[in-house]
Amino acid sequence: MSALETLAEVSATRLNSFVSKWKSQGKKVVGYVCTYLPEEILYAADILPYRITGKGAADTSLADSYLTRVNCTFSRCCLELAFSGQYDFLDGATFVNGCDHIRRAFDNWRSHQKALPFMYILPVPHLLSPEALVWYKEEVVKFKEAIEGHFGTTVDPQKLKEAVSTYNESRKLLRRLYDLQAGTEPPLKGSEVITVLSAGTAMPKGEFNTLLRKLLEEAGTRKRVPDKKTRLLVAGSVLDDAEFIENVEGLGALVVTDALCFGTRSFWDLTDETGDAFDALVNRYFNHVPCPRMAGEYPRRMAFLKEQAARAHVDGAILEHIKFCDLHGTDNALLKRDLEKAGIATLELERQYGPLADAGRLRTRIQAFLERIRR
């Protein structure tokens, strides 16, 4: 099996073979949802951080009795899977107060009979001030202690250093992949990249790195994607749906980079490996490319988007957001204005998460957008 095939399989199966193997060794698996959670701490405690998504929820009828129509379909899909027992294999879940929706999804989950044995929320400030950094560090310490207390383990400083290095390795490899994608005739389709990313959050990073390395080797021998396509950047709300990108690419585009939360935003910045690992980790997570939840950071997000657009030579940008997601919805409105000003054609798309998306209607808009770029 090629590395890509293995990764695709991981991405497609909730309880995939790597997780099963991990569990069969008697080790714990803990879910998370946000890029502000320092996964390395779990990893160093020999706990597998597993990203919770709403992939595969066919409807949201269980979740809808708690969350409502005005809550985003991502948080509803996640809760649906939790309530229907699909996350029973997790030993715990650690959320972040990322946004109003996911915070309330967490509230509902931990108050429900399907609550996992360990339910923890790590509060992250919404400002990047020195005081906020202190607060965040204290919270990460509390989080570490909570993990140690509940699972009866300790986060050994040496193991933390190793975890940091493993995670950095992963980020560097992903960046190499993205560099290839940024060139002419990239080796992978954008939808395949999404699959890789999604697999990377559902398996141990060490093994993921091995597969990534193999993938990069294979990339050299792969048939290249012809370059006559319109090169696009995708940014916005959480996107786990390779099909969405496939749809876009089916219309003659190629998604060559992104600014998605579990895309470049999550791996662009490395952790400093020289000093104290814990402090470095806290700094890295606090200061990484800011999410729209971070107030006053719009200019930085804008700059990051422009940087990605320039690096990957894109012809246009798709800014998607899940309906009712105000964080990304508002940001996208501003980003659209500023990207267009900078001469980058931009399409704003409001959509539903995963299977609930209305593909036909989206297709028309995407096709028209591509026609607009190619005119």
Add this chain to the structure above:
Amino acid sequence: MIVAGCDVGSLTAEAVIMTNGSILGSEIIRVRPTAEQSAKDVMDKVLAKLHLSYDNIDYCVSTGYGRETIPFADSNVSEISCHGRGAQWLIPTIRTVIDVGGQDCKAIRVDERGLLEDFVMNDKCAAGTGRSLELMAEVLGVDITRLGPLSLEATSPVVITNQCSIFAEMEIMHYLCEERSIADVAAGINEAMARRVKMLVGKVGVKEDIGVTGGVSKNIGVVQYLEKMLGKKFVQFSEDPQIVGALGAAIFAAEKARESKP
């Protein structure tokens, strides 16, 4: 060189045949069970009228929601591009096209060549579509074609506040039992529709001249409200605005034919 544009929408299908930059003929039909069938029927009809056959067509572009399933089309172009192109071809000064059809509503900005500059299309829900007007006309007990003229007779239009087209029916009933006149209710319906369209148009920014296409452009009530809200007059098409999509497709067809057979 003879080219064709074929637009299969959710309610109607149109075909336009062109040669050397002028329209030879066009047809509009109600949609058939499948997009394929609609396309074939409308095409047969226009070809018969012009005494032509499929062999005479050098290139055909399809558009509309059924655009991807039409066997005789050489390629397809989105209805957004086609509406912009067709409208601008008819009236070269047009920069904004508002297209309100059965299932969607779009605001399109084009450049001086009729090519897309930007656009928005409604997504979320059916409120503010032609189909929702039909449902409301039904509750009123009038034919959809009467909704516009009736609304011109209104003396004090009602205010329809409900966002949902299905629930708006309830509000309409409410007014009917209060014995408000049909004309006042019709005007309220058109006003609510215009308000929704206006919101969308604002998103792309209006540049004059402005033209309105799609079935709802035949509703004089909606059109007048919209003109008032935007504070602008719309330009009038010489052709039936419903064929604008198909016309745009035919123009693209002519271009593509030139590209492929130099």
Add this chain to the structure above:
Amino acid sequence: MSTPKADAIERIVEAFEMASALPEDMDLESPEMKALIEMMPESRRNTFLAMAKDPDVRKMSAVFNRCLGIYWRKLLSAKDEGKKVVFVPFNFAPEIFHALDMIPVCVEVLTTMALTLEEGIEPYLDLSVERGLPDTMCSAQRAVIGLFETGLLEKPDLLVNGALGSCDPNSKAFEYMAEKFNIPVLYLDIPFYHDKRALDYYAKGYKNIVKAIQEMTGAKLDVDRLREVVENTNRASELFFEINELKRNVPNPVPNYYNMHHTGMKLTMVGTPDAVEYYQTALDVSKDRFKRGKSVLPEERIRLLFLYTGYYFDNSIYSWFQEEMGVSYVMDVLTAFDFNPLIDTSSVDSMLYGLAEEMLNLPMTRQLKGGWDMPDNWLSDMLYYARTYKADCGVFTGHTACKQAWGVYRLVADELKRQLGIPSLRLEGDGWDSRITPMSVIKDQFEEFFATLL
């Protein structure tokens, strides 16, 4: 819409001045009054009648409207007098700006006041969306953004937002305003918890903001001036604590409409002598009503607690409760200031810390940060208020943009039911946008709910 030309604030001020000029012994049935009322746009008429029908409410309203009229007029002349104007959300205490001789405008209160505009706020709500904002954002800020877009509302010198962590739409709306209209902005982060550590963190952030405000505007904080303001605040707090005491009585003598006033006062004018005057009037009226055994009509049948906000676009609902339904509206989150501290005025530090503590206990910040069942959060407060004010039922008004409230309301309502046996009604309708659910429909739903309670 017929596009209005005149400045929005100017027209709002006129409306308030007109409302405050009405004599106490006014006869609503007189032909002149009838003609005048007939002329008003519907929403303004409803609100006017809600304030004018009952003589006690009229008395309180006259003071309220006069104070507010003066206040908004100051805003009009701010430019000429070289005063800086700052926009804040409804969880940012106004005192510091009064002390700095700046004019704080609470965006949500401004939206509520703008309801008196002839054209209503709907055109502005729509315009904000037309110009880019998602339509799922909160109408309380969208109206103001729409007004900015038209140029009918002068831009403030500064924006200060303290909603980070309690309401995303709110903080994003401020970021949007800042970026779109180029207005300087400051943010205050709300901690997730409600303990000493959280208060210290928050107070530090607050102190930094106060410093930044001075640096950005050149204003200087004077300790005596601050003390004067904070003393007014303390005085107002004592008065409204006393009013709250009266509210505990069955039947409740405090007029329903007081709740509307209370929110408006507390979030804009507290710290001024005018606010003290208003609370004194409201207390006197309520005491007098208590003596006379006066309450809602025909008699108090239901004591209602709003589990979050009420409705603002049509205040006739409160007089309907008061005069027809026998419903005493005891509390909502926007008037829930029972945990408001009395501030230690010994030093600048103690006062700033006290103001921060006051703010950490303001609506939205107190109940909506963190988790729903954490200490001093939504559930604990609702249980407290329901018990203290002997509520018979809870109502969640389901304001469309309040996603986090919608997302957890059910758990709160379930617990109220389980622990106190209090049933709750869940409504869906926007607090400011009359088009989401018209008042007639809201009233029908209330009527049905009340019928099940009796």
Add this chain to the structure above:
Amino acid sequence: MKYAGCDIGTVAAKIVIVDDGQIVAHETLSYKNLPKQAALDAMESALSHANLTQEQIGYCLATGFGRKRVPYANGDMPEVVCICRAIRRLNPEIRTVIDAGGQSIRAFNIGDNGKVSDSTANEKCAAGTGKFIEVMAKALELPLDRLGPLSLASRNPLSITSQCGVFAESEVITYVNEGKERGDIIAGINRSVASKICSLVRRITLKEQVVLVGGVAKNNGVVKYLEDDLGLKLTKLEIDPQLIGALGAALLAQERHSASR
């Protein structure tokens, strides 16, 4: 003395006339746009079935969406109260009532004291309502009473992804055009409505016995999917579930009248 209950819903007018608590006449009339007229017509027809005249009605209570527009009513009552009254008469063991009518879905509990103790109502979107089903039935050119039977016979219900009535309609038309079985389509619709009702109902705590009332209860397809989703059997009533509101109103009319004398 006879008493009448008149339930003017959003899509149908229902009349029940009782004599000493027993139903002596009833009528259901679908209507389009004039509730007042529908109320008059339905009453006239109910009276003529039972050979009665308006004068013989001692007291009439109206309920439902159009309750304030019934010219001959002596008073009106919210629907929940009427339904609750009727249910207590028909089966006092019932603790949860789901009412699915033309434009509203509501669910409430009845406490041991016979009072409504907890309730919830639908959101501002037509998804899941009787009206939604009606729009679909029309697109399928099927009369309402065929919906249940056809759906029950279906082996593989199609999935209806759109929650919006208008968009779902076009999905349905596409299915029809593709030559899909109408039974499978309607089963898909019923399933999607049931799932919507279900998530709404779960907002309150279900207590058995549970009953489904309102016109949608006559659609066995919805009933079946709802039972599957909720994982319980719905209690059957001995009378037409669409008449419950009107029956309750009639019973209350009788009580009111006796109390006032």
